[in-house]
Amino acid sequence: MRFSExxxxxxLLVVVTFFALGGSAxxxxxxxxxLSSLADQEQNRHDMLCYTLENEILTxxxxxxxxxxxxLRDFCADLLDPAEGGPAQLxxxxxxxxxxxxxxxxxxxxxxxxxxxxPGSDQRMILRSGDSLWRVYCTDLLDDWTLVSAYDLSEAFDxxxxxxxxxxxxxAAVVIGxxxxxxxxxRRLIRPLAVLNQASRRIAAGDYALRTDVRTDDEIGQLSQSxxxxxxAVQDKVAAxxxxxxxxxxxxxxxxxxxxxxxxxxxxxxxxxxxMRPDPAEQREAARAIYHEAHRLESLSGKLLxxxxxxxxxxxLEPVSLDKAVNQAVKAARPALEQNGHAxxxxxxxxxxxxxxxxxxxxxxxxxxxxxAKAGPGGTITVSAQQVGKAVLLRVRDHxxxxxxxxLARVTEPFYMVDKSRARKQGGSGLGLALCxxxxxxxxxxxxxxxxxxxxxAVTVTLQAVxxxxxxxxx
Amino acid sequence: MKRxxxxxxxxxxLCAAAIxxxxxxxLGWFALTDAAMVGQTRDQKTPYTSIVPTGxxxxxxxxxxxxxxxxxxGATRSLYEEGDxxxxxxxxxxxxxxxxxxxxxxxxxxxxxxxxxxxxxxVLPSEWLATIRAEIGYWGSQIYxxxxxxxxVRLAAFGGENQEICLLDLEVESLTGKVVSLWxxxxxxxxxxxxxxxxAWVELNELDGLGDWAVPVGTxxxxxxxxxxxxxxxxxxxxxxxxxxxxxxxxxxRHYFSLQLGPRDLEVSQ
Numbered sequence: 001m002r003f004s005e006x007x008x009x010x011x012l013l014v015v016v017t018f019f020a021l022g023g024s025a026x027x028x029x030x031x032x033x034x035l036s037s038l039a040d041q042e043q044n045r046h047d048m049l050c051y052t053l054e055n056e057i058l059t060x061x062x063x064x065x066x067x068x069x070x071x072l073r074d075f076c077a078d079l080l081d082p083a084e085g086g087p088a089q090l091x092x093x094x095x096x097x098x099x100x101x102x103x104x105x106x107x108x109x110x111x112x113x114x115x116x117x118x119p120g121s122d123q124r125m126i127l128r129s130g131d132s133l134w135r136v137y138c139t140d141l142l143d144d145w146t147l148v149s150a151y152d153l154s155e156a157f158d159x160x161x162x163x164x165x166x167x168x169x170x171x172a173a174v175v176i177g178x179x180x181x182x183x184x185x186x187r188r189l190i191r192p193l194a195v196l197n198q199a200s201r202r203i204a205a206g207d208y209a210l211r212t213d214v215r216t217d218d219e220i221g222q223l224s225q226s227x228x229x230x231x232x233a234v235q236d237k238v239a240a241x242x243x244x245x246x247x248x249x250x251x252x253x254x255x256x257x258x259x260x261x262x263x264x265x266x267x268x269x270x271x272x273x274x275x276m277r278p279d280p281a282e283q284r285e286a287a288r289a290i291y292h293e294a295h296r297l298e299s300l301s302g303k304l305l306x307x308x309x310x311x312x313x314x315x316x317l318e319p320v321s322l323d324k325a326v327n328q329a330v331k332a333a334r335p336a337l338e339q340n341g342h343a344x345x346x347x348x349x350x351x352x353x354x355x356x357x358x359x360x361x362x363x364x365x366x367x368x369x370x371x372x373a374k375a376g377p378g379g380t381i382t383v384s385a386q387q388v389g390k391a392v393l394l395r396v397r398d399h400x401x402x403x404x405x406x407x408l409a410r411v412t413e414p415f416y417m418v419d420k421s422r423a424r425k426q427g428g429s430g431l432g433l434a435l436c437x438x439x440x441x442x443x444x445x446x447x448x449x450x451x452x453x454x455x456x457x458a459v460t461v462t463l464q465a466v467x468x469x470x471x472x473x474x475x
Numbered sequence: 476m477k478r479x480x481x482x483x484x485x486x487x488x489l490c491a492a493a494i495x496x497x498x499x500x501x502l503g504w505f506a507l508t509d510a511a512m513v514g515q516t517r518d519q520k521t522p523y524t525s526i527v528p529t530g531x532x533x534x535x536x537x538x539x540x541x542x543x544x545x546x547x548x549g550a551t552r553s554l555y556e557e558g559d560x561x562x563x564x565x566x567x568x569x570x571x572x573x574x575x576x577x578x579x580x581x582x583x584x585x586x587x588x589x590x591x592x593x594x595x596x597x598v599l600p601s602e603w604l605a606t607i608r609a610e611i612g613y614w615g616s617q618i619y620x621x622x623x624x625x626x627x628v629r630l631a632a633f634g635g636e637n638q639e640i641c642l643l644d645l646e647v648e649s650l651t652g653k654v655v656s657l658w659x660x661x662x663x664x665x666x667x668x669x670x671x672x673x674x675a676w677v678e679l680n681e682l683d684g685l686g687d688w689a690v691p692v693g694t695x696x697x698x699x700x701x702x703x704x705x706x707x708x709x710x711x712x713x714x715x716x717x718x719x720x721x722x723x724x725x726x727x728x729r730h731y732f733s734l735q736l737g738p739r740d741l742e743v744s745q
Contacts, residue, residue, distance in 0.1 A: 001486045009490040013497065020500035027501060028508065043521055050523040057684065058526060064534030064650045067681060117514075122522035126513050133513065139523045143684040164501055171498050 003193070007186040008179060015178045016171070023167050031160045035153070039124075039135065042151040046137040049091065049149055052079060054142050067143060069095065069105045076106040088152035090134065096146045109150060118148055126153065133157060192220045196227055208235040247413060254415030254430065259300075262293035296429065303431040306363070310438045317443065319466045320356045322392065323349050326383050328358075329365035333373070340373040347383040354392050354463040356443050361463075364439045367432040368396040368459050374428060375457060376400025391445075392465045399456035408449055412437040436461070528684055530706040530738065535653050535680060538625050539708075540738045568621035568629050572638055575619035575631060583618050586630045589647055593654060596679035598672055602665040603732050610634060610642050610661050626650050640720050640729070653680045657734040660717045664730035672712045673701040676734060682706065691743045702741050709739035 056075055060067045072093060080091050092107035110129040113136070119125040121140040126133055127150070134150040141147055192214040199212045211231060214224035269286035272278060278286065330345050337343045354361070365383065372381040375398050382397045403411055403418055410416050415430035417423040423430065433447075440447040440461045451457035530536035569575050578586070590607070593599035611618075614634030621629045632643040644658040654676075670690075677683050682703070691702035691709070700711040717731040 001483045005483070005487065009487070012494055013490070016494050016497045017500075020497055024501040024504040028504065031505075039520065043519060047521075047523045051526070054526045058528055058532045061528070061533045061681065061684060062531075062537070064538075064648070066651070119516050122519050123516050124519050125516045128513055133509075137519060139519075140525075142525055142528065142686070143681070160505070164505065167501060168498070175494065175498065 004183070004186040004190050007190070008182040011182040011186075012175060012179055016175055019171055019174055023171065027160065027163055027167060030163065031156065034156050034159065038151070038153065038156055042135055042137065045089065045151065046139065046147075046149045049079070050139050050141060050147055053093070053145065053147055057142050057145065072145070073106040080108065088154075090150040092148045094146040094148070096140070096144050105145075109148065121146065189220075192216065192224055196224060199227070199231070203231055203234070208238055251414050257415075259297070262296050262300075265293040266290050300429045300431065303429060303435055306435060310360075310435075310442050315357050315360070315442050317355045317357060319353050319469050320358045320361055321468075322352045322354050322361075322385050322394065322463075323347075325356075325358055325361040326365050326385075326394075328362045329369060330383070332362065332366050333369040336370045337373050341379075343373040343376070343379055343381055345369060345381045345383060348385070350385045350387075351468070352385050352387055352392050353466050353468045354394075354443075355466045356463060360439045360442065364436050364461065365394070365396070367436050368461075371432050371459075372396055372398035372400065372457070374400075374423070375402070379456075387465050390465055392463045394461045394463060395458055397456060397458040402453040402455050402457055403449065403451040404453055405451075408451060411449065412447065433459075525686075527705055528686070530685075530703075530708055533682060533685070533706065535648050535651055535655065535682070535736075536706050536708050536738065538627070538648055539655060539736065542623075542625055542627070543738050566624045568623035568627060570621070570629060570631075570644075572619055572631070572633055575621045575629070578618035578620050578630070582620055582630070586618055586645065589630070589645065589652070589654060592652075592679070593657070597675040598654075598679055598734070599657070599732075600665060600667055600672075603659065603661070603667070606661045606663045606665070607643055607659045607732075614640075614642065616642055622649070627655065635720075651680075654734065655736045657732070659732045660720070660729050661732070662729055664714060667712070667714055667732070669699055669712050672734075673710050676710060676712070676736075677701065680736070682708070689743075691741050694741050694743060696741070702739070702743055704743065707738055707740055709735075709737060709741060711735045 053072070053075070056072070057067050060071070065071075076091065076093050080089065090109050092109045093105045095103070095105055112129065113127055117127070119136055119138045121138055124135060124137045126135050128134075132152055132154045135153055136148060136150040138146065138148045192212070195212050195214055199210055202210050208231065211228045212224045213228070214221055216224075266289075269290045273283065273286050326347050330347055333345065337345065369381055369383065379399045383395070384397070385392055385394045387393075407416075407418055411418065412433045414434040416434075417428060417430040420430075433449075436459070437447045440463075443463055445462035445464065448460045448462075449457060450460070530540060590599065590604055594601055594604045610616075611632050611634070614632075616632040616634050616638075619631050619633070626649040628647045628649050630643070630645045630647065631641065634640040634642045640660060641658065642660055644656070645654060646656040647654050674688070677688050682688070685703040685706040685708075687705050688701045688703050688710075690697060691700050694700070694702075696702065696709060696711055699713045700709055702709050711733070713731075713733045715731060717729040720729060
């Protein structure tokens with residue numbers, strides 16, 4: 001059963017129930033008012049009958065004539081002559097004293113109405129005779145006479161039946177109208193749901209860019225907006241996953257390539273030494289090339305191990321003197337500085353302490369200095385630090401060739417090299433900045449790169465500042 | 476798919492089936508209220524209040540009132556007046572044997588019928604009726620009667636050597652045939668139920684319509700009377716020793732039975 005059909009059925013059931021109950025109450029109220037109004041008229045007519053009979057009895061008494069049953073019977077017969085016209089009326093006169101207590105002196109009541117079933121004095125009740133209903137009144141009169149009169153209620157019941165018929169016709173019209181209106185409105189109301197349904201199917205089929213764009217100020221509008229946000233999130237997640245897969249494929253490709261390149265050189269020179277008889281100079285050249293490529297492989301494997309190590313293990317951080325870490329790194333970078341045109345490092349002492357791992361911080365600064373040296377041979381490399389709030393900004397600046405803006409975002413990817421030939425010639429593996437970035441993340445910080453081609457590069461690492469410990473308390 | 480369509484069809488049919496009885500609520504409503512209405516007894520909103528009759532509404536009492544009024548005026552003359560106008564003529568009936576007329580057979584039969592009606596109406600106990608008839612027979616009394624101009628007929632029988640004993644003195648209103656007084660003197664007596672006798676007499680005289688006949692508590696008639704405030708009328712019934720008769724042998728040892736109806740204004744205790 002469709003939702004719109006459920007909605008229509010529910011609306012119809014509610015409408016019919018309340019319409020029927022309300023109509024019943026209304027008709028019942030009107031009918032009761034009519035009965036009450038008739039009761040007043042009937043009471044007046046009954047009272048008039050009582051008065052007339054009592055007056056007749058007293059008249060007979062005044063005249064000294066006997067009040068006989070036959071006399072009153074004739075009087076009643078004349079009084080209640082149906083030929084007189086007027087509203088239908090029945091009556092009976094009983095003598096309630098002595099042995100004649102149960103017999104009717106005069107009666108035109110239906111035989112089915114036994115005296116015992118009639119109301120008591122000053123009471124009234126409704127009795128059925130055939131298809132009609134009568135309201136019966138009873139009153140004790142003078143001299144132990146009892147008058148019972150009955151008045152036809154058929155007119156009131158007929159009027160009610162006519163009202164009821166009209167109401168049922170109206171109710172049928174209302175039900176049909178309500179069904180049509182409910183069908184139209186329910187379709188309009190649930191149209192956004194159909195759009196949502198269609199959109200969810202298309203998104204499931206891969207159309208992640210699809211949006212419902214339902215703009216209503218109700219719950220369905222809110223649901224649609226939530227759905228659009230969810231679709232956007234799914235799209236982003238899918239894009240991120242695709243990027244991750246791409247990066248993984250790129251990593252594997254680069255890793256394979258970076259392994260294959262030195263291996264090719266090593267195999268070539270080894271084959272040269274094995275299969276030919278080079279002169280000593282060529283042998284030294286081959287051996288030097290094999291050594292160089294093997295060294296690159298060792299460096300590559302070392303940095304890969306370090307990256308894996310960082311991914312797998314939780315670091316234990318402690319207060320570290322930044323000056324000390326930088327000085328150690330500068331010392332370790334001397335061979336690289338000498339290989340790259342005797343670049344000069346200007347390390348500014350700050351006396352700052354950070355929360356970190358000394359060896360990793362040394363590696364971080366060493367890699368950054370090495371990269372800076374490779375970027376601008378013979379230039380000045382500035383290593384500085386400053387505290388901003390609770391953070392320490394460690395910055396390594398060079399004045400080298402710089403990095404193009406469109407490649408800045410990728411330089412921290414493993415094996416990514418801006419200029420591959422130059423990097424390989426300089427013994428680079430494309431893992432330096434990736435490692436630095438991971439070390440910064442491991443310290444709860446970030447690594448940002450500002451660079452302009454031909455003007456140099458500034459790499460800033462954010463670290464967590466800590467106060468200097470007491471003397472001899474830490475490294 | 477087919478199963479879903481079938482289920483959907485069933486659900487729609489169920490909905491339609493639910494709507495029909497709901498739409499028919501008014502029919503059920505009125506069927507129930509009608510069933511509850513029929514045969515249910517209720518008090519009338521403004522019950523009829525019966526006419527409260529007075530003595531003037533009863534011919535018998537009106538005649539008695541008139542007679543008392545005339546007696547109070549001393550108007551037992553041939554003519555009586557109301558103000559300056561000549562209102563009518565009233566002649567009282569004779570109460571002494573010398574002035575009364577000997578009843579013929581029809582009058583005697585009339586007396587017997589009246590006595591029978593009293594007995595039949597449980598006003599005059601049958602023992603008393605038998606005793607009265609026996610006394611009249613014993614003395615071989617003749618029946619005398621007299622009438623007044625208001626229509627009261629006095630019937631009397633006398634006994635004793637010199638007709639000095641009034642055996643029966645009965646007064647009847649001639650138009651209605653209702654007895655307004657009865658005096659019987661007998662040698663025998665019989666117990667009577669005063670209360671029931673008086674109620675029977677009220678009914679026989681068709682005065683029960685006054686509706687307020689009650690024992691006049693706090694009056695001399697508490698043991699022997701019924702009083703109607705509406706009708707301003709008193710009915711009494713009594714038996715006892717008749718010590719008013721003197722014969723040649725001295726005070727007679729006789730008993731009496733008496734019924735009296737007359738207008739009276741009594742101060743009755745509530």
